[in-house]
Each structure stands twice: as C-alpha cells, then as structure tokens.
Amino acid sequence: MLEHGGNLRDATLRFGRSDWLDLSTGLNPRWYPAPALPGNAWHRLPEASPELAAAAQACYGAPLMLPVAGTQAAIQALPRMRGPSRVTVAAPSYAEHAHHWHGHGHTLTQTPYAELDAAIARSDVVVVCNPNNPTGATVPAAQLLAWGQQLAARGGWLVVDEAFGDTAQHNSVAAHSGQPGLIVLRSVGKFFGLAGIRLGFVAAHADLLRDLADLLGPWTISGPAQHIALAALHDRAWQADTHAYLHAEGARLAALLASHGIASTGTPLFQWWAEPQPEALWQHMAERGVWVRLFREAARGIRLGLPPEEAGWRRLESALKEWTDK
Numbered sequence: 001m002l003e004h005g006g007n008l009r010d011a012t013l014r015f016g017r018s019d020w021l022d023l024s025t026g027l028n029p030r031w032y033p034a035p036a037l038p039g040n041a042w043h044r045l046p047e048a049s050p051e052l053a054a055a056a057q058a059c060y061g062a063p064l065m066l067p068v069a070g071t072q073a074a075i076q077a078l079p080r081m082r083g084p085s086r087v088t089v090a091a092p093s094y095a096e097h098a099h100h101w102h103g104h105g106h107t108l109t110q111t112p113y114a115e116l117d118a119a120i121a122r123s124d125v126v127v128v129c130n131p132n133n134p135t136g137a138t139v140p141a142a143q144l145l146a147w148g149q150q151l152a153a154r155g156g157w158l159v160v161d162e163a164f165g166d167t168a169q170h171n172s173v174a175a176h177s178g179q180p181g182l183i184v185l186r187s188v189g190k191f192f193g194l195a196g197i198r199l200g201f202v203a204a205h206a207d208l209l210r211d212l213a214d215l216l217g218p219w220t221i222s223g224p225a226q227h228i229a230l231a232a233l234h235d236r237a238w239q240a241d242t243h244a245y246l247h248a249e250g251a252r253l254a255a256l257l258a259s260h261g262i263a264s265t266g267t268p269l270f271q272w273w274a275e276p277q278p279e280a281l282w283q284h285m286a287e288r289g290v291w292v293r294l295f296r297e298a299a300r301g302i303r304l305g306l307p308p309e310e311a312g313w314r315r316l317e318s319a320l321k322e323w324t325d326k
Helices: 008-015 050-060 071-081 095-101 113-122 141-152 165-171 206-216 223-234 236-259 278-287 310-324
Strands: 065-068 086-091 107-112 125-129 157-161 182-187 200-203 265-267 270-273 293-295 301-305
Touching: 008 278, 050 065, 050 200, 050 223, 065 071, 065 206, 071 095, 071 157, 071 182, 071 200, 071 206, 086 095, 086 113, 095 107, 095 125, 107 113, 113 125, 113 141, 125 141, 141 157, 141 182, 165 236, 236 265, 236 270, 236 310, 278 293, 278 301, 278 310
Parallel strands: 086 107, 086 125, 125 157, 157 182
Antiparallel strands: 065 200, 182 200, 265 270, 270 301, 293 301
C-alpha cells in the first residue's frame, strides 16, 4: 500500500512520543459534530439510501450521485470498468490514481498540469485532481468541460477528483456530470472532517453509476455512516460557518509560512511547498511533535494542514522559527 498522512501509530513508534500535533492529512480540524445514532444503527443491514444520494446531489449540485465507501473505493474500481486504455494522470497528484490505473491492461502516462491540454488527443482517460492534492493547482471548469467533451466524443472518460473542492465549489464540474464520459469524485472526509466514516460520492451518467454499483456490491456504506452524513449534508448553517472559518484559517496558514520565507500554494485546508530539504524539515518538525506530510518523490516537498486551536498554532510557529533561525 502507498504511504498516506494520518499515520500517527507509525509516528509514535518511530519517535517515541504520543503528544502529536497532526497536520499531515489536510482534514478540517473542526469536524462535523456527529448526531446520536438510532438504536438499530448497528443492527440493520445498511441498504442503499435514496435520501443520502439526494442530499449529496443537492449539496454538490450533481444530477445523480452514488455513495461509495470513500472515494478510494471508486479510485480502485474505475480502472476495472474499461478495456485497455491510454490513461493520462495529472502529476504530481494524489498517488492512488496512478497506482490503480497502472494495471488492468492500461498504458499509464503521468503528465504535468501545464501539459494536459496537449495530452487530451492521445488519451482515452484523463484523471485530474481539482484542486490538486498536494499542490493546490486548479484547472478552470470551462477547460475541464471542453476536455470532457473531446474525450467523450470517442468513448473516453474525464475523471475529476474534487475531494478538496468544497471550498471552491464555483469551480466544480459536478453539475455537468450527467453527460457521458464525465466522472466526478467528492468526499465528506475533508471539508466535513469525517474521514473515519469512509464515505464519498461519485457523480456520473446513470449507466456508469449502475455499472459501478454492480461492481462494488451491496451494503457498501454502514448505517451509522449514512446517518451521520445525512445530517452533515443537510446542515447548511454549519457548512456556511465552516466555509468562513476555513478560508480565514487557510489565509492565516499561508501568511504564517510566508513570514518564515516559505512561498507555499494550496487550498483553505492545506499548504504545500517545494522544500529544498524536505527530509530534514520533516525530521525537525517530528522531533518537536509536529507531524507533517513529507513527499519524497513527486511533488517533493512538505504539506501541512490547519492546527485545531491556538496552542497548535503557537507550537507550529515555534517549530518553524527554530527551523528558519538555524
């Protein structure tokens, strides 16, 4: 399996401490307050919930959505739903996409964002994280839709991973996902801070969603996850407050890094930069109990998310000051 953020057990084993400020995931540190579960939540088989799909469609503006056990489930399944194809994955980006398309008879090419336009004509499938994880790079929605039409005209797919798109809904293409060949992935783990319930959604044409549901099988979303997500997706007041909070805190994080000479890019949920000494900085932060995400190869550098409270902000600032004062 590939390495990901949030691996605090590994951090504890390696560094012998448990008092971590975990900034490695890019999740909202103020997660949605899960409501109490009904008494039978753990008893009943979790049949598919039309109410959950409808709530997601209203929240994300998509005509049809399929709940899945985290977008990871779709990322692993989609490569199995086509014959051998020429696949272009925007790079650097979330590594699971390339990892799973590199197989099932497909020919994989990883292409920088700036070169994607030229790659459309020689691709059957193009995968783009928008905004990108970890760099925060974005592609305008109009450009994505134009690419999607070119690919669909010859039976191709455009897969747009909008896992971090909640804070940039204006650039989402989910509303257009009813057209053949456009597949959009959304996650409740990031914006809602509910990664532990393992829930995401796929927006696409009805035929593709039906085939994906058949491949994934029954009972994919637990009853408790459905109950919690339904409340979160309906809670527009919490969502509005959280948008304001994340945009303010994201700007604060970018400003803090800039004050220490770090020119970063990202989203309201995280910042990334091409650190000249990423292993050394990662080690420095870990020794001070600050767990950040190290990228050793593609997107070589450091990514960190938002501290959850003022004590965390002070701890991060202190660690950065010690680094820049060396």
